[in-house]
Amino acid sequence: MSFKELISPSILNRSAKGSRRYLLIAVTAAICGALAEMAIALSIMRLADAGLSGDENTAIRMSIYMSAAVIVGFLLKFSIKAAATRFGANTAYKLRSSLFAHMTKLKQSEAESRHAGDWMSVLSNDAFAIEQFFTYHLCNLLFHPIMATGTFIFLFLLQWKLVLLCCLIIPLSLLISWQLGKPIIRQSQQLQEIEGTINSQIQDAVLGQALIKSYGRQNWLRERFERVLKKGLFKSFDLERQRSLIIPWQILLQTLPFAMCILYGGWLAIHGDMRPAALLAFIYLLGYCIQSASALPELINQLFVAAGAVRRLDQIMDYRTEDDTGTTVADNEDRTSTDESESVISFNDVNFQYAGRSVLALNDITYDVRKGQFVAIVGPSGSGKSTIMKLLSKLYEPNGGEIRLFGKPLADYNPQAARSMISFVKQHTFLFPGTILDNIRHGKPLATDREVIEASIAAGADAFIQQLSESYLTQIGERGAGLSGGQMQRIAIARALLKEAPIIVFDEPTSALDGESEAIIQETLRQVRREKTILVIAHRLSTVQDADLILVMDQGRIVESGTHEQLMRHSGLYSGLHQNLLEGVS
Numbered sequence: 141m142s143f144k145e146l147i148s149p150s151i152l153n154r155s156a157k158g159s160r161r162y163l164l165i166a167v168t169a170a171i172c173g174a175l176a177e178m179a180i181a182l183s184i185m186r187l188a189d190a191g192l193s194g195d196e197n198t199a200i201r202m203s204i205y206m207s208a209a210v211i212v213g214f215l216l217k218f219s220i221k222a223a224a225t226r227f228g229a230n231t232a233y234k235l236r237s238s239l240f241a242h243m244t245k246l247k248q249s250e251a252e253s254r255h256a257g258d259w260m261s262v263l264s265n266d267a268f269a270i271e272q273f274f275t276y277h278l279c280n281l282l283f284h285p286i287m288a289t290g291t292f293i294f295l296f297l298l299q300w301k302l303v304l305l306c307c308l309i310i311p312l313s314l315l316i317s318w319q320l321g322k323p324i325i326r327q328s329q330q331l332q333e334i335e336g337t338i339n340s341q342i343q344d345a346v347l348g349q350a351l352i353k354s355y356g357r358q359n360w361l362r363e364r365f366e367r368v369l370k371k372g373l374f375k376s377f378d379l380e381r382q383r384s385l386i387i388p389w390q391i392l393l394q395t396l397p398f399a400m401c402i403l404y405g406g407w408l409a410i411h412g413d414m415r416p417a418a419l420l421a422f423i424y425l426l427g428y429c430i431q432s433a434s435a436l437p438e439l440i441n442q443l444f445v446a447a448g449a450v451r452r453l454d455q456i457m458d459y460r461t462e463d464d465t466g467t468t469v470a471d472n473e474d475r476t477s478t479d480e481s482e483s484v485i486s487f488n489d490v491n492f493q494y495a496g497r498s499v500l501a502l503n504d505i506t507y508d509v510r511k512g513q514f515v516a517i518v519g520p521s522g523s524g525k526s527t528i529m530k531l532l533s534k535l536y537e538p539n540g541g542e543i544r545l546f547g548k549p550l551a552d553y554n555p556q557a558a559r560s561m562i563s564f565v566k567q568h569t570f571l572f573p574g575t576i577l578d579n580i581r582h583g584k585p586l587a588t589d590r591e592v593i594e595a596s597i598a599a600g601a602d603a604f605i606q607q608l609s610e611s612y613l614t615q616i617g618e619r620g621a622g623l624s625g626g627q628m629q630r631i632a633i634a635r636a637l638l639k640e641a642p643i644i645v646f647d648e649p650t651s652a653l654d655g656e657s658e659a660i661i662q663e664t665l666r667q668v669r670r671e672k673t674i675l676v677i678a679h680r681l682s683t684v685q686d687a688d689l690i691l692v693m694d695q696g697r698i699v700e701s702g703t704h705e706q707l708m709r710h711s712g713l714y715s716g717l718h719q720n721l722l723e724g725v726s
């Protein structure tokens with residue numbers, strides 16, 4: 141890694157914009173702080189000279205100067221810390237915020253390329269490492285190099301021969317810092333990756349808890365976790381070992397110059413080549429110079445750790461986001477003007493292949509959905525039903541062919557505009573922790589309470605919500621904890637109805653529900669059918685029997701289409717599926 145790469149990561153530069161004045165204040169205070177220390181040394185020297193020559197007035201004046209320099213030095217150190225922390229906190233805040241914003245705009249394929257826990261690790265651990273660097277190390281990283289350089293120049297002016305003697309150590313010190321720092325950045329990066337895996341496994345354990353118990357896989361899970369924990373443990377031992385190698389060098393580099401100065405400086409003073417007062421000031425400043433110089437290896441190490449974290453964040457920023465150009469939500473105002481004979485959704489020879497897959501998930505898909513129609517998509521597992529929905533919601537772009545929404549190519553809409561016209565009820569309902577009211581209101585953030593209740597009534601959710609202890613203000617836990625699958629689904633339907641989008645898409649709405657809930661959803665379907673265009677992906681053929689059009693999919697193709705009656709007249713896949721269902725029931 142070049143030095144340029146180290147200091148110019150793009151996300152850091154962008155995040156630091158607007159806070160650079162604090163950095164400037166910190167650097168200025170660091171320079172002035174170093175000057176204050178030198179003023180103290182100068183005062184000590186003049187004080188010692190005055191003491192030895194019995195000049196009382198100069199001694200008093202120097203004592204006053206020295207006290208003033210001590211107070212100013214104290215205030216400056218305080219300012220460095222305050223300004224550097226301010227710079228760091230602001231930068232870390234912007235960095236986290238832009239990272240989070242970037243993540244919410246990621247292309248679906250990019251988001252799926254990493255495990256969720258891995259994302260969390262980058263967002264929390266790496267961002268935290270950078271914040272820590274800014275809060276605790278940046279002020280030292282500003283002060284110590286300036287102090288080391290400033291005192292070095294002053295020492296040189298005092299007695300260059302002594303400085304040259306001490307200088308023999310500096311190249312050695314820099315070489316050691318650089319050499320010891322390189323493996324640290326590599327190992328801390330590896331440790332961070334292991335942390336990501338640990339987070340992923342914790343997440344698997346939490347989300348898949350019930351499944352893991354039902355298959356008795358706790359031991360497998362524990363052993364797998366144990367293995368990655370051990371890997372992390374050994375890696376952190378390696379890292380600590382590498383870091384601890386710096387300590388003996390630090391001690392050596394601290395004591396060696398003192399010993400050399402006292403011996404050689406004393407010899408120079410005895411032979412009249414150096415005033416004793418100058419030797420006193422020299423040793424005073426040498427302490428500061430060494431303290432600052434010896435802090436550098438650890439600070440450089442911390443800089444490497446933070447640089448590693450910034451580099452990983454930069455890699456995240458390189459992940460592609462959705463293209464948000466094109467027709468906007470505001471341009472959609474005329475969407476309901478489509479007359480009944482026109483297509484609301486049309487797929488024309490659409491092909492799609494997932495990255496890394498050798499076969500097409502969708503192969504020459506062509507169909508039309510007209511305004512107010514109820515269209516069902518059925519077919520065996522893996523036939524491509526959900527992929528159609530993913531393309532429709534612009535989570536993926538087709539590899540060939542064209543999709544149109546209200547007559548306009550879907551590619552011309554920005555993703556938000558396209559999604560604003562469709563209410564999705566997914567197979568797996570996701571509810572946020574919070575009140576039921578808030579969860580339904582995600583469909584239309586400015587909806588009144590009355591509108592929320594009306595949507596809930598239409599979705600058959602109002603009756604059970606009213607029976608809850610705090611009705612619509614009942615708090616629900618993470619992912620809807622405290623509600624049954626059917627109740628969650630009805631809340632999701634209420635949310636979708638509240639959105640008032642002209643198209644409503646149900647992804648297998650009945651698959652996780654009992655008979656009663658299924659009946660309620662069927663009733664909802666019948667109600668909204670009059671007002672909205674409905675697309676349903678279903679396994680339960682009972683849900684779709686009265687659909688205007690049923691598309692039957694197999695291996696990424698539409699193999700049959702028609703109404704239930706038309707399809708039943710052929711002895712094709714649909715009637716076969718129906719037959720299997722009946723045999724399963726009997």
Ligand SMILES: Nc1ncnc2c1ncn2[C@@H]1O[C@H](COP(=O)(O)OP(=O)(O)OP(=O)(O)O)[C@@H](O)[C@H]1O
Pocket residue numbers: 252494495497501519520521522523524525526527528
């Ligand atoms: N994110 C993905 N990455 C790679 N391949 C995928 C992805 N999602 C689905 N597929 C593959 O694409 C094909 C179609 O999947 P899709 O989920 O659309 O089928 P489906 O008909 O909805 O299945 P099911 O009824 O089981 O939900 C399958 O072969 C599946 O393995």
